[in-house]
Amino acid sequence: MRKLSDLILLVVGVLYPFIVYFGMDHVSTPLFGLILGALWLVRAPALMRQPGGRWMLGITLVYCAVLAFGGEEHLLRWYPSLICALLLAAFGLSLKFGPPMIERIARVTEPDLPPVAVRYTRRVTWVWVAFFALNGTVSGLLAAWGPLSWWTFYNGILAYSVMGVLFIGEWILRQRLRRRINKAPMDGAATRLASHPWVAAAAGGYAGKVGPGMVVALSPSGRTALLRHGRAGVVNELGQHAAGDDPLSTPMAWRFVEQLPxxxxxxALLRAPLPTVATVTSERREDDSYVLELVLPLDLACFAEHFPDAPVLPGVMQIGWALDFAATRLGTPRTCRAIDALKFQRLLRPGDTLRLTLRHDAARGRLHFAYAVGDAPASSAQLRLETAHA
Known part of the structure; x- marks a missing residue:
């Protein structure tokens, strides 16, 4: 439902000038306001979770309410200017408080942006700030004093044409920058990295379409930095050090390992996806229990987001691993219907060596798990399984 509403709201936004131009004689202004407000309300749950989403939603709903209860036709023309003002505020504030909006978008597909790319995304964000400011101003002037036909032509055709040129131009520049980065040799970057106190050893390579990459064995101080600053902080610091005087000699992909391959x-390691599960170093049966010795990879995929500045293994993942390991070793179901006596006693961080103890009570249909780091308990629970297995 939300995706459908997002699509409808996008289509309405694109066609809005023409809807106003051809619909003013057939649809009342209050009805315009009610329909527009309903679409924004459907998006409300998603917007409430986004930075700045609350005030963006509030302002647009106030505007829709003014349309619905005021009924002034000329107010319909101010919707494009309002959206531009909101986007201008969002992009502009992201430049002040960070990270810039374009950087956030870029990190969705490329989490390990090198410093040269971060600077590039900041400049692109400034370009869009300038566009939204200029576009909103022109749209507002036409809404206030221009003929409806001029307002429709500008907001429905000319503004989107300029946006298209910006998108295409930025894509061309981005590809040129990527090609220049891809041609940069990584041998020099690896040599420079070897002198950094966070690095025990480094080896450069290529991660396919992503471009040049670096595999780094972190030193003890590097592992401490990873715990304190998270993956993004370490990548940013090491990326600048690797580049030296040549910002293009910056790895686009990073892997942090215990020792170099x-x-x-x-x-091959750089092209492979980040690991999503702990590494099993040994396993054995002990009486009625099954014990696995695990190591949390330094670049476990979940650490990038949970949490960016302080990587911690999520509790839900600990439960999921227990179910998965038990399913393949003990033949138990991979799902549970309830959790009893759940305890989290210690944070699990990158590089931790764990002991996972599994005990299946077939008669009661329960799976008990317990994680420990050395002798210190980390987490435990009793999982009520979907079905009992003998």
Whole structure:
């Protein structure tokens, strides 16, 4: 439902000038306001979770209410200017408080943006700030004093044409920048990284379409930095050090490991996705229990988001791993219907060595799990399984 409403709101936004131009004689202004407000209300749950979403939703709903209860036709023309003002505020404030809006968008697909790309996304954000300011001003002037036909032509055709030119131009510049980065050799970057106190060893390679990459074995101080600053902080620091005087010699992909792979395996490691599960180093049966020794990879995928500045293994993932490991070792179901006596006693961080103890009570249909770091308990619970297995 939300995706459908997002699509409808996008289509309405694009066609809005023409809807106003051709619909003013057939649809009343209050009805315009009610329909527009309803679409924004459907999007409300998603907007409430986004930075700045509350005030964006509030302002647009006030505007829709003014349309619905005021009924002034000329107010319909101010919707494009309102949206431009909201986008101008969102992009502009992101430049002040960070990270810039374009950087946030870019990190969705490329979490490990190098410093040169971060600077590029900041400049692109400034371009869009300028566009929204200019576009909103022109749209507002036409809404206040221009003929309806001029307002429709500008907001429905000319403004989107300019946006298209900006999108295409930015894409061309981005591809040129990517090609220049991809041609930069990584040998020099690896040599420079070796002198950084956070790095025990480094090897450069290529991560396919992503571009050049770096596999880094972190030193003890580097592992501490990873715990304190998160993956993004370490990547930013090491990226600047790797580039030296040449900002293009910055790795686009990063892997943090306990020790470097064999020389011929570096590229394969860089192309592989980040690990999503702990590494099993040994496993054994102990009486009625099954014990696994695990190591949390330094670049476990979930650490990038949970949390960016202080990576911690999510509790839900600990439960999921227990179910998955038990399913393959003990033949139990992969799902549970309830959780009893759940305890989280210690944070699990990148590089931790864990002991996972599993005990299946087939008669009661329960799976008990317990994680520990050395002798210190980390988490435990009793899971009521969907079905009992003998």
């Amino acid at each position: 064999e020389p011929g395996e570096t590229d």
